[in-house]
Amino acid sequence: MARGRMIDKVIILSQKINTVSEGAENLYYRIYVNTDDFGLFHADPEILKGLVYTLRKISIETIENRLDELIKIELIKIYKHNNETYLEIVDFEDHQTFRKDYKRKREYPKPNTKSYEPVQSRTESPTNINEIKLKETKLNEEDTKIITLLSKVKNYPFNKEEDLKFIQALKVEFPDVDILEKVKQVTINWLKFPLTKKSRPRVQIRRWVTNEQKWQKEGERGKRVGESTHTPSKKEDDYVKARAIKMKELQEKYQPEIDKAMKAKSSDWMDEIDNKIKEGIAEFSREYHKDEE
DSSP: OOOSEEEOGGGGGOTTGGGSOHHHHHHHHHHHTTSOTTSEEEOOHHHHHHHHSTTSOOOHHHHHHHHHHHHHTTSEEEEEETTEEEEEETTGGGGEEEOTTOOOOOOSOOOOTTTBOOGGGTTSOOOOHHHHHHTTSOOOHHHHHHHHHHHTSTTOOOOHHHHHHHHHHHHHHOTTSOHHHHHHHHHHHHHHSOOOTTOOHHHHHHHHHHHHHHHHHHTOTTOOTTSOOOOOOHHHHHHHHHHHHHHHHHHHHHHHHHHHHHHHTOHHHHHHHHHHHHHHHHHHHHHHTGGGO
């Protein structure tokens, strides 16, 4: 972010800037004010959509085309680190003035000459290093999703073999609990309340799973202290079941965005997704009860 530094207005007079389209120029400025103090930022189009075009409707294809313009004119360079794609603003420091009392901060991996990639390879899907490792072990689809989720969590002590054994043990011990769903919920919670070195993430996962089983057995899932414990009517029960189905549909719909928000470690983006899901549930409830009015 552009904190502790000032951007020189002369940048708008750059010959390169004035040779690209207005859309590409717009993306350039949006990226510029979001980079760290060394001109580095995410280059994944879907992450860019969530972070720099948060309130604007724009397609991934449009962002990709604008990125291509900036790359070809050499306003930015693309590089990779641990199979994640980043960008570097070319000649970044030429248009910056840093406060003398400000210590520059690096928020993204430092590029090196070997990590830069050709323009034509930018749109190729990067292979996730964890997916490569997972090929060594035969996993079912659900286990793979869980392991991949855990591998992306900041400060999580990821160990493929250990986590696989842990997840499979949970499935044996809690056969009626959807382990994948609980892991999704826990990882989303960790975006809002990040793990620290003292955190015990596997203990937290187990606690979430244990509580879920407890709620199922008691028939009081989601209840809080002070709520009524009356036996629900069939009508109420049908609504709860329909609402649960709708919630699952919405979570599946927004899962790609959730994955990207987790990858970007953006709590603001996650809050936006949460609000979309809440709005979807509210709309469902209004429609469901409309005939009762």
